Amino acid sequence: MNPLNRLRETWRPDQVFDLVQPTPTFDKSLDTKHGPILYVEDVSVSFDGFKALNNLNLYIDDGELRCIIGPNGAGKTTMMDVITGKTKPDSGSVYFGQRINLLKLSEHAIARGGIGRKFQKPTIFEALSVFENLELATASNKHVWYTLNHHLSGEQRDRIDEVLTQIGLTNHYQQEAGALSHGQKQWLEIGMLLVQNPRVLLVDEPVAGMTGEEVEHTAQLLTSLKGRHSVIVVEHDMAFVRSIANKVTVLHQGSVLAEGSMDQVQSDPRVVEVYLGE
Amino acid sequence: MLTQRLLLSDRGGMLVLGLVVLMAIIVPICNLAVPGDSPLHVSNFTVGLLGKFLCFALLALSVDLIWGYAGILSLGHGAFFTLGGYGMGMYLMRQIGDRGVYGHPELMDFMVVLNWQELPWYWQGFDMFWFAMLMVLLVPGLLALAFGWLAFRSRVTGVYFAIITQALTYALMLAFFRNEMGFGGNNGLNDFKEILGFDLAAQATRVGLFIASAIALVLGYLACRYIVTSRAGRVIVSIRDAESRTRFCGYQVESYKLWLFVFSAMLAAVAGALYVPQVGIINPGEFAPLNSIEMVVWVATGGRGTLFGAIVGAFSVNYAKTFFTTYSPETWLFILGGLFVLVTLLLPKGIVGLFDRFRRKGEK
Numbered sequence: 326m327n328p329l330n331r332l333r334e335t336w337r338p339d340q341v342f343d344l345v346q347p348t349p350t351f352d353k354s355l356d357t358k359h360g361p362i363l364y365v366e367d368v369s370v371s372f373d374g375f376k377a378l379n380n381l382n383l384y385i386d387d388g389e390l391r392c393i394i395g396p397n398g399a400g401k402t403t404m405m406d407v408i409t410g411k412t413k414p415d416s417g418s419v420y421f422g423q424r425i426n427l428l429k430l431s432e433h434a435i436a437r438g439g440i441g442r443k444f445q446k447p448t449i450f451e452a453l454s455v456f457e458n459l460e461l462a463t464a465s466n467k468h469v470w471y472t473l474n475h476h477l478s479g480e481q482r483d484r485i486d487e488v489l490t491q492i493g494l495t496n497h498y499q500q501e502a503g504a505l506s507h508g509q510k511q512w513l514e515i516g517m518l519l520v521q522n523p524r525v526l527l528v529d530e531p532v533a534g535m536t537g538e539e540v541e542h543t544a545q546l547l548t549s550l551k552g553r554h555s556v557i558v559v560e561h562d563m564a565f566v567r568s569i570a571n572k573v574t575v576l577h578q579g580s581v582l583a584e585g586s587m588d589q590v591q592s593d594p595r596v597v598e599v600y601l602g603e
Numbered sequence: 604m605l606t607q608r609l610l611l612s613d614r615g616g617m618l619v620l621g622l623v624v625l626m627a628i629i630v631p632i633c634n635l636a637v638p639g640d641s642p643l644h645v646s647n648f649t650v651g652l653l654g655k656f657l658c659f660a661l662l663a664l665s666v667d668l669i670w671g672y673a674g675i676l677s678l679g680h681g682a683f684f685t686l687g688g689y690g691m692g693m694y695l696m697r698q699i700g701d702r703g704v705y706g707h708p709e710l711m712d713f714m715v716v717l718n719w720q721e722l723p724w725y726w727q728g729f730d731m732f733w734f735a736m737l738m739v740l741l742v743p744g745l746l747a748l749a750f751g752w753l754a755f756r757s758r759v760t761g762v763y764f765a766i767i768t769q770a771l772t773y774a775l776m777l778a779f780f781r782n783e784m785g786f787g788g789n790n791g792l793n794d795f796k797e798i799l800g801f802d803l804a805a806q807a808t809r810v811g812l813f814i815a816s817a818i819a820l821v822l823g824y825l826a827c828r829y830i831v832t833s834r835a836g837r838v839i840v841s842i843r844d845a846e847s848r849t850r851f852c853g854y855q856v857e858s859y860k861l862w863l864f865v866f867s868a869m870l871a872a873v874a875g876a877l878y879v880p881q882v883g884i885i886n887p888g889e890f891a892p893l894n895s896i897e898m899v900v901w902v903a904t905g906g907r908g909t910l911f912g913a914i915v916g917a918f919s920v921n922y923a924k925t926f927f928t929t930y931s932p933e934t935w936l937f938i939l940g941g942l943f944v945l946v947t948l949l950l951p952k953g954i955v956g957l958f959d960r961f962r963r964k965g966e967k
């Protein structure tokens with residue numbers, strides 16, 4: 326990088342001053358004519374020489390529900406980090422629709438633009454009530470001065486009510502989020518994505534630690550999102566994956582090992598080797 | 604509805620504010636109207652002391668806002684307080700006119716000693732009260748803006764942030780100690796005569812400043828309440844508890860931190876500006892890193908993240924300090940250190956938390 330560029334990078338005003346931040350006009354230019362809503366091409370990420378992602382290629386269709394499986398350390402979480410702007414890859418490109426280059430945007434801009442993410446470990450705002458959690462996540466103007474002086478509109482409240490029903494927490498809306506059960510926390514986090522009205526949801530290990538009944542409920546919730554949103558689910562639980570997915574991608578050592586229906590994938594000898602050799 | 608939000612829903616705060624208002628009414632009466640030999644008389648010394656405490660309480664409020672709510676530990680708030688104090692000090696110096704020791708119509712005594720011929724550019728305008736007050740807000744505000752911008756955008760947090768704020772206040776102290784800076788070197792600014800035409804030596808003026816400090820504290824408290832009860836306030840708490848979740852909800856975390864930091868710095872500056880005419884002096888010693896640490900101890904002792912806890916803490920720790928420094932000055936630092944350890948270990952929620960615990964026990 327030459328000094329001039331470095332200087333420019335250091336003083337990029339949009340890093341801090343959201344007043345001069347160009348508002349992401351994602352929906353207008355989001356172009357999914359050709360099918361995919363998300364293009365991940367030849368992405369590589371290395372940590373201290375270790376390649377967490379190695380020429381990863383992944384295409385997600387608009388409205389699709391895709392499951393991604395793979396052994397621990399395969400790079401599934403890292404892939405989500407790259408898409409959401411948390412980790413910048415060493416090489417490759419990530420496009421949202423055909424025109425929006427996600428690698429140029431920061432985390433909050435990507436989130437505002439319609440890509441929501443659920444973390445592997447449930448992260449909600451424990452000190453706030455269920456309603457306040459959703460209130461914070463709700464799609465609206467998120468600039469400092471605006472949030473200082475404005476309350477939610479009626480429509481936004483209606484949307485929160487709708488999502489509360491969807492995630493089954495209507496009766497808990499006043500409860501402190503920290504006091505919810507593990508499964509309820511996971512649903513609340515999914516709800517926090519939904520009120521942002523995202524086009525793409527990235528869901529990292531949603532059923533880890535859930536009881537059988539909760540798993541079933543989560544499966545219903547995720548399949549009900551298909552069509553309205555594109556959903557990418559990372560999961561270990563094979564039974565769960567089988568119950569929700571039509572298309573499965575297997576990740577291994579940072580690249581795609583196999584892709585197809587659950588049956589196809591499970592009968593693939595390379596996949597069997599990876600899973601049995603584990 | 605706003606009253607409900609700012610006051611009624613905050614019982615501890617109402618109680619503490621009520622006491623402040625009561626004090627602001629009773630103390631002036633008992634000082635000015637009650638004869639000196641009556642047991643109800645409040646001495647001039649006490650008025651001055653309480654006035655100082657009120658300023659400290661406002662300062663503590665600013666520290667609690669940023670530390671208690673945003674989780675950003677600033678160990679440099681003394682810098683903003685002192686800069687605010689210098690702003691007021693410069694106004695008061697300009698009011699002296701030709702009544703200085705050297706009788707120069709325009710230059711301060713220390714400038715005459717330095718053999719300066721004319722007033723430096725940065726002293727211009729400070730003869731006007733409104734301008735000086737504007738600078739009291741703007742200079743610390745802009746410093747906080749520049750400093751915060753660099754720190755937050757580089758994602759400096761936690762201990763590292765605390766350390767660089769210490770460095771900031773220390774650097775300012777060294778700079779202000781130098782005579783060539785033009786702020787009176789290590790003597791600082793003093794020998795003030797009057798404020799807005801009122802004689803600073805007159806007890807009525809002192810009582811006026813006391814009342815002004817109480818009003819500033821109440822207004823500052825309400826402003827802080829407004830912030831923390833707004834949607835932005837909940838974003839700030841969320842940043843404290845789960846920063847990356849907040850980021851992925853689409854909030855520009857740095858921007859929230861930055862504006863809160865700037866507001867907090869300006870609040871501290873107002874406290875400094877009210878403090879200086881009451882104590883009659885401002886010097887670089889106020890920049891001392893230890894002072895900034897003390898402020899954090901006030902907040903921790905009173906109870907972090909409640910706002911009114913900061914006021915309680917500022918009053919109780921400073922009362923203790925006055926007491927101990929009168930009887931055995933050497934021990935104060937040890938007591939301060941001990942207090943901090945004690946509070947951290949035994950009273951994580953401070954004095955306020957202690958009352959809460961008793962109340963809950965009582966209810967059971």
Ligand SMILES: Nc1ncnc2c1ncn2[C@@H]1O[C@H](COP(=O)(O)OP(=O)(O)O)[C@@H](O)[C@H]1O
Binds near residue numbers: 401
């Ligand atoms: N920040 C990081 N620093 C160093 N190594 C990392 C970092 N993040 C992930 N890794 C490594 O990259 C590999 C892929 O991790 P991850 O994407 O979390 O795997 P998965 O989610 O598929 O289990 C792991 O070996 C992990 O140790």
Ligand SMILES: [Mg+2]
Binds near residue numbers: 402445
């Ligand atoms: Mg993972």
